[in-house]
Amino acid sequence: METPNNVVDSQWIRGVNLGGWLLLERFITPYLFAISDCDLRGDFRFFPGQLGAPVAESLALDKSNVTLCKPVLPYPVDEYTLAAAFPSKPLARAYLERHWESFVTLQDLQNIKESGLDYVRVPLPHWIFGDIQEGEPWVDGQWVHFVRVASWCRNLGLQIWPDIHSAPGSQNGFDNSGQLLESPTGTGWSSSPVHVSRSIQVVQNLVNKIKQAGIQDVVTGIGVLNEPFKDVPLAIMKDFNDKTLTIIREGLGKDVKVFIPDLFNSTWWGHGYWTDADKFANTVLDSHYYHVFAEEPRALSPKQHIAYVCRYNSYYTTACCYDEKEESNKIPSKGISRMIGEWSTAFDTLVVDKLTDVMDEISKTGKALEFDRQISKERQAFLQKFAESQMVTYEAKSAGVSRGWFYWNFKVEGGAFAEWDYLRGIREGWIPKTERGVASVDRFGTCEDILMETDDNESIIHEFPDPKSLPDGVNWQGVAIDDDLVLSHGQTLSNGANKKAVNIDDTHKVQVATIDGKPSVAPNENTAKALPLSSSSLGNHRFILFVAIVAGMLIYRFFRRQRYSSYQSLDSNHGSYQMNV
Secondary structure: OOOOOOOOOOOOEEEEEOOOOOOOOOOOOHHHHOOEHHHHOOOOOEOOOOOOOOHHHHHHOEOOOOOOOOEOOOOOOOHHHHHHOOOOHHHHHHHHHHHHHHOOOHHHHHHHHHOOOOEEEEEEOOOOOOOOOOOOOOOOOOHHHHHHHHHHHHHHOOEEEEEEOOOOOOOOOOHHHOOOOOOOOOHHHHOOHHHHHHHHHHHHHHHHHHHHHOOOOOOOEEEOOOOOOOOOOHHHHHHHHHHHHHHHHHHHOOOOEEEEEOOOOHHHHOEOOOOOHHHHOOEEEEEEOOOOOOHHHHOOOHHHHHHHHHHHHHHHHOOOOEOOOOOOOOOEOOOOEEEEEEOOOOOOEOHHHHHHHHHHHHHHHOOOOOOOOOOOHHHHHHHHHHHHHHHHHHHOOOOOOEEEEEEOOOOOOOOOOHHHOHHHHHHHOOOOOOOOOOOHHHHHOOHHHHHHHOOOOHHHOOOEOOHHHOOOOOOOOOOOOOOHHHHOOOHHHHOOOOOOOOOOOOOOEOOOOEEOOEEOOOOOOOOOOOOEOOHHHHHHHHHHHHHHHHHHHHHHHHHHHOOOOOOOOOOOOOOOOOOOO
């Protein structure tokens, strides 16, 4: 096979996730979760347009007729409930085998390589090697398909990075852990020494299987655990990191990159962690940034989204990793570095709420909601700027601490979640191709340059769900949106202020997110540092405080003159918006 770009960029890690393949996520493949009574008796059928469906077979076995194949409701919400829905594990395995075999194609990988990327990150379930306990519905059989795709990657010049994406007991309570819990938490995993031990063994088994398959040359990075929730104690996480790093180094050597999770806060790892060049070379702290998982960011204008990337996402990208423990030190660590292992251009639609409507429409009509949705040219123009700003920010060339990024995801089914679809973005031109050896900032300009070029066309914002329909609740990953660059829609740059958007004044901190009303901090460790305000925003607050004091004195004197027997207490509260990314 001729591959003119069969080279790998030695400077940047740029890749895309093959999510929804060996570990399922419902929004990526909603039709796979729309099971019917036909499926449960082994009469497997396909919906028209279903990803991975063989064309000839899908025409003969059309599942869209909801009268012929009655939906099994409620539909499963995660891989746990999907596997459990089948009357036997052999039948569940046969159902999933079709998906494992056909979802990732050679053409997909060729298109990824031709877009300028050199890496694919592959989520793997913890049960992939048969660690399935009594009562657990999981089915294995995925590994042979990983090895097959790894051989394709070798031929194309792609590097493939497996990531252990789930854990016994669930490390986060998200559906991407295989089991959706009532609320996000990692304590079902971290509080059980048995579960933690099983996860360590999964990494050992992965190392052994890579060597047995002879794919060490193409598997050049390994993720030890995806997105453990922020209530996992740091001490347990660090011990887990140390043990799994030792396993990988002893089995595969020092050249394999090992990426570890940030517990949703990179500042917990910022200075002095894993800095030794001999022990911790080729290690990476992995963060994931999204703008859709809280109402406030979904309501931002186009320019505000870009400004938020320039300030908040930039701040947390460059919060780690440096040589010494002192925060004033800005010498990049010779050991651990940074990467953003997941991000997307989705910006105004909450996946879980839209997914409910998508699945309801399938059960009623046999076709997913907005399956044929098209993206307007105006919206595409913003998506391009949004993608460029994130590529520039996550490479963080000027700071020198980040190695790069992976987009989530390589493709999705239908049109409801089209903004998550990398290959569609490449085809339609709203995700730019990358150039090997060239930093994104040298192609697109700084994040602030991109901000000033962005059309602040708020007509493209279609926030879903309607914010008025949302109940009040805790935003577990939130910070206050209180930055001049964001609030002014970038206007402070035009006015000559805030020119250096990344150099944020550390003297003023914003509200820390809470879980069940308690500060969300790492147990037995230093409290996480929240996003600081800009220096001009700090100046505004001081001015407001001064005005409030003067006004209070005047009012006090007025009431004394009137001989009031009691005085009103004036209280000025500064409101804040919670944010989740």
